[in-house]
Amino acid sequence: MANFKYFADINGETFELTKIRHNGRSASKASNFSGRTPDGELVPATRMIEFKSNPSKHVCDARCMNATGKIMKCECSCGGKNHGKGGYMAVAA
Ligand SMILES: [Zn+2]
Known part of the structure; x- marks a missing residue:
């Protein structure tokens, strides 16, 4: 059984969300879910x-950071935190 984790990237920081709720639409993309940050927001x-x-909890590499796709699979030490993050970070020139 796989576990799903939900993350929000806010101002360059990544938060793992808890108390996940779905907005009731038929789609189950990340954007249809919301949850609370450790601060309760x-x-x-x-x-x-x-x-x-x-x-396997291997150290994150570029493949993890730059992962794309609707549902991303991760098994590294970041616990999903860094997964696909490359796509959400502004690339420094
Ligand atoms: Zn990772």
Whole structure:
């Protein structure tokens, strides 16, 4: 069984969300979910990660950071936090 984790990228910081709720629409993209940051703020999810139940917990690499796709799978030590983050970060010139 895979676990889904939800993350929000706010001002360059990544928060893992808890108390996830779905907005009731038929789609189940990350944007249809919202949850609370560790501070208790309710924010929309920007990324949804399928985290393997037996993760190898290897160190994150570019493949993880630059992952794309509707549902991203991760099994590295970041726990999904860095997964696909490359696509949400402004690229420094
Ligand atoms: Zn990762």
